[in-house]
Amino acid sequence: MNRIILAFLIGFSTFLSAQTIKSPSEFFGVALGEEFHLHHQVIDYYNYLAEVAPDRVKVSQYGKTYEKRPLLLVYVSSASNLSNLENIRKEHLNNINGSSSAKKAIAWLSYNVHGNESVSTEASMLTIYKLLTENSDYLNDVVVIMDPCINPDGRDRYVTWYNQNKNEPFNVDPNSVEHHEGWLTGRPNHYMFDLNRDWAWLTQIESQQRIKLYNQWLPHIHVDFHEQGVDAPYYFAPAAEPYNEVISEFQRNFQMEIGKNHARYFDEKGWLYFTKEVFDLLYPSYGDTYPTYNGSIGMTYEQGGSGRAGLGVITSNRDTLTLKDRIAHHTTTGLSTVEMASKNAERLNTEFRKYYTRNDFSFKNYVLSGEGDKIDLLSDLLDQHEIKYIKTNEEINGKGLNFETGKTGSFKQKGDQIVITSDQTKQNLIKVLFEPSAKLTDSVTYDITAWSLPYAYGLNAFASEKPISVKGNSDSAFKSNVLTTGAYAYIADWNSMKDARFLSELIKEKIKVRYSNEPFTIEGESFHRGSLIVTKLDNSNTEFISKLEQIANKHKVKLKSVKTGFVDKGKDFGSDAVTMIKPAKVAILRGEPTSTLSFGEIWHYFEQQLGYPVSVLDTDYLSRVDLSKYDVLVLPDGSYGSFMDEKQLGSLKDWVGNGGRLIAISGAVKGLEGEKGFGIKSKKSKKDSTSVLLPYAAKQREGMKKAITGAIFKIDMDPTHPLAYGYGSSYYSLKNNEDTYTFLKSGNVGYIQKETKPLSGFAGSSIQTDLENTLVFGVENYKRGSVVYLIDNPLFRGFWENGKLLFANAIFMVP
Template sequence: MKQILLLACFLYSISNISQEIKSPSEFLGYELGTQFTRHHEVVDYYEYLAEAAADRVQLTSYGKTNERRPLILAYVSSAANINNLESIREDHLKSTTGTGNASKAIVWLSYNVHGNESVSTEASMQTIYELLTNKADYLENTVVIMDPCINPDGRDRYVNWYNENKNTPNNVDPNSKEHREGWLSGRANHYMFDLNRDWAWLTQVESQQRLKMYNQWLPHVHVDFHEQGVNNPYYFAPAAEPFHEVITDFQRDFQVTIGKNHAKYFDAKGWFYFTKEVFDLLYPSYGDTYPMYNGSIGMTYEQGGSGRAGLGIITGIGDTLTLKDRIDHHFTTGISTVEVAAGNSQKLNDEFRKFYQPKNYKYKSYVLNGDADKIRALTTLLDQHQIVYGSGNGSSVKGFDYASGKSGTSKTSSNSLVISTNQTKGTLVKVLFEPNAKLSDSLTYDITAWSLPYAYGLDAIASESLVANSTSTTEKNTVTPLDPQAYAYITDWNSMDDARFMAELLKEGIRVRYTDKPFTLSGKKYDRGSLIITNADNKKKKGFLGLLEASAKKNHKTLTATTTGFVDGGKDFGSSSVQMVTDTKIAVLSGEPTSTLQFGEIWHFFEQQLNYPVSILYSDYWKQVDLSKYDVLVLPDGWYGSSFDDDQLQRLKDWVKSGGKLIAMGGAINGIDGEKGFGIKAREMKKDTTLSLESYDISEREGIKNAITGAIFKTKVDTTHPLAYGYKDTYFSLKLGDDAYEYLDKGTVVHLDKDTVPVAGFAGSEAQKKIGKTLIFGVENVGRGQVVYMVDNPLFRGFWENGKLFFVNALFMVN
């Protein structure tokens, strides 16, 4: 009788709570799933819950997007836990040091990283309502952190587009316009970056602000909610191979535990699903892998639908998939995840503590040397990840040499960067810095190589011993006052800091020169590309020295003053070999046939990395634009095929002949190669006409012989060419496919030799044959202009730091 009374009291209290708190449908004024909710309305609902259930919901804003939309987190738990939230957080983080007595499960649910995968934000509102009402018991020993929309800019772009284009009532015909989102889709953020591939690289403001919050919690469980093609059944953990070798047995097993719990609910409803396929756990910059490498159970959940589904659509088998269906599925896995975590809170805490115990990885330390600007750029990333590093102390180090691919030695100095795996984030260090990630399966969802020493262009040794180091101190960026009587001020040309310095001077109207030939002055050697700013060139510029000093300080530049333009060796400053950097007018093609992601990389590069103005020409009207107003036209990677007709190709060629500079990247080369317009020629491979019979089951694996899944190759560089100023004679290029072009008759600047075995990552045997002795970057002179060919992408996802100066050289140095 007593148990019945207790149950009645509990149900009565739940009923009262349900009555006190409005459901999403009640608050929004329409049934959830019958409309798409705009971001400000979602925020309104979460703010309402934080007020109506203030004892169980704590809301915080962790930043804003590029378009000024708020980024929010909701902490949801029992009243006692919310009242003690900071103590719970602190006790949980003590587990990373093997101390503390943490007992609560921390579950982080992330929604809508891809804006047009729009169902998850809708599902988040139903999920938080259910946790506060019917599933409140799950919160007794669980703190749930909910990010209702990681990508508000992209989501509102999709929602606004859909509302503008949908039928009334909505039409389930897949051919209706509401199911045909255009080129500027809602998937990516403002700069068209894929935020789901930015967790490790942190190029975007959303990622940077989110990771600050993530590192404050390091949850036990993290779920990234997604959508996939309309005809696909639901996907949930466990993930597919390859798993990175650092992923623990417990992390694997707990994915199975959660997956089986989901399956129980899906089976009861007769819903279709799949596991252990497609979505692997290797590439470190996803919303499932990055948490895994920080001790979490990281998972991707994929619902069929995405930007094609709208409010409802007919699937390939004739069923109707509605937004309500999609909400139900994501809601079910979200609640199921919290249920499993709540029932395994102690196990999660025990295993999280074990994850952070010292690991016996093969390489104990990574020692990096190179340009100070590149070291500084890397330490900025390390700081964001809370990775600890130090400086060398003069000791000698032996280990794997990244440059040679063999055993080598190096001597450390105070300028060396030393990073050890003997630290809290040691597993993440191994994943980001190891020379070559071990592959348990060559069929992967993304790139297979990303090692940061290669990405940043630094010399590196991976040591099997722990390398002693000194604690790094914050560099004081001071600039010695410039001598107003100097003839000129000189600085080097090696990095993006140099490029930003030059760009800022050009915007300020300060005239800058650069040298085509090395020279020596006062016993110091200056390489090709070195910048020279003379007083004579800028005598009419008001406040010249003040502007120059301020820019040097801002961009970490050291300027060397000289009282003469008469050099000790090389060409004097008045020589034709010392040229003026022109105030270049640059345009970039956007719209079809360009790739949104690759266009976004370029757009972001100009506005957020180089800080230099660029005009964006849309493909719908670019034919009518007077190209003579621009010095440079950039064609981003894309699917050009026959996009340019004969008239357009002739127009481009005439513009180049008249002095224009065309930069063709990736697939854009296919739109202008060979007989289509310019001199570059695609590599033709002889086809094997021998009939080969193979089973249907192995055909996919046979196909990967022709694939390159993001592998790193060592290339050769002509350092005398302006496109290569600031580079050494080798460059590690990230190759994303087997596109191959013959060497140029003149102007081959970066190329692959006959040895095409990647230094890291996977490349199929046939693909390796195809790319042997082919072009990476080159320049063709056409009349008074140039065409710069970039077969590989030097701006890939904004993180391949060592490729960016090639792009700047193409803009400013190639003449």
């Protein structure tokens, strides 16, 4: 009898609470879907819910964006679950090793990773309201974690733009300006990065802060809410092929079950949807794949609309798609997801445990060696993902797959090394991030097909099929410099971004620096090309030594003090081969026709990685800018087309001819060729006349023969050229375009000769033929200046660490 009374009281209390909770429409005084809400307004609503239902809603700030907007997680569950939240979390994590009896399901819902896919955050508010009211029974067995807006900077950029440009009332005519964002859309974050491609690489502050909380929960289910083109129907799981092979049978099957549950609700309403197309589960840095590789049922849900849709728009089918429609669809799939988690809590816990107990991978260890700076950089990323490793400098002997040759054999490695074993909690993620080549069940994919971290970090690597026993005995801990005034000069290596940051700060502090164009040996120690030399003669200020010491210790750069400029081998410090580094004044071009993503990569590189001042010039007023004030101009990737007309090319050629250095990335290179351009020339591909006879249905597959879907190639490098200082005779390049160029008359720094098969990832048979004898990186001297061609983007998504020193060379080393 007491139990019946208690159940009645709990139910009655929930009923009364539901009557007092305001819906989003009631709270804002405007029907949800009739306007967009700025981020601070959304926060107000969630804080309101935490105030009126504190037993069932908890709001927690986990960080801030680059523009200082708060990042929130909202926990919603039954009163008994929320009061026991920390114990539920611990029990869930203990379930990984089978030492718990976890019973609750954990469902994490992420909204608005792309800022102009703006329905997501609006739908999140209706979703939590319904979970607290009419669907509260779902919460008895589920803890729901909601991130209402992963990308507040992008969202507010879009909402502000839309409010400034929309008609009153809004206009559904797709030609009206409210349906046409400008060059800088709301999709990316402050630095124009796509946060939905940054889960694994963690280049952005939003990703870095989120991953800490994500690893504290590792939910059973993770949903990433998106929007796609205006004319597309709704997409939900199951995903398209290819699936990565670490994805379990249960993860595949449960996606199908969730999809069928969604379909039941959509069928009742007569709403259109599609599944098993377009959106695959391969690239590891998405909001569906990264959680999947950490044991979740990771899914993307895509609503038609995005930045084009506004509050309402006419589609190509002459239907009107409204924000209210979009909210209804996302709310339905969100609630359906939580419902499925609630009904399958026990099963989710059982299968989650199984996912983490498998250990059937062929490679038991990954052994990586190389520059200590690069090892440290990789270990920082592993720490963020809570992947365990051992650093060592003992000799390691073993047998394994050589990442450079693709062949298995014996190996012996010395020096700075890092060893990662597969026998640990994150074994599935390790396989995905470190395997030399992902297994492809389908070459038609949504993103790049290669990303293996040893290539991205420029490290030698072997994958061993047998466990390797090694002790952590690395003694490479940095020992602070203590500089004396009696030295003739101070020398630093040049082989990593750490050295580039060191140089950047020296320049900002007005300390003069030289670099050697030849290898040399002095006082028993050898140095490579590019080594930095700070002489006492160049820096007469008596305080420069203390500043130099402070900066070197800050960046953990070891300096060698020498008493003479007379070298044992090589060129003396007074030789023409030892060049003064000019404090370059750098500008980046932005605006149409540049790629926002490429511009963002460069902007972030200068401000957040290199720490070097840069001016941003917009194409709208470039013609009015006196370029003689700048030493370096960077052209991001893009489709330059008519922008690079005869007048524009003439202006750039005059500037370069007077001593400027032009750096062109990927698509920008195409804008510089031709009779009126510089010396770069496209390579003509061989035509296949039979392709016109292909059946219509075979066109896409046939087109893949000429496609590169983000593949890794080993290219030859000329290490004697300043653009390649700090590198050896080869380089791992991530190729994301099919553009091919012939060799320059001179200055061919990185190139592909006969070996056109990628080390990792997909490249079609025809494009492999076209790549033979083509340029990848080059420098063309033009009168008093130079043009640097970077056909492959060395800063791609900010995660291709091995390309970042190359870009620093383009800024500081290339004459």
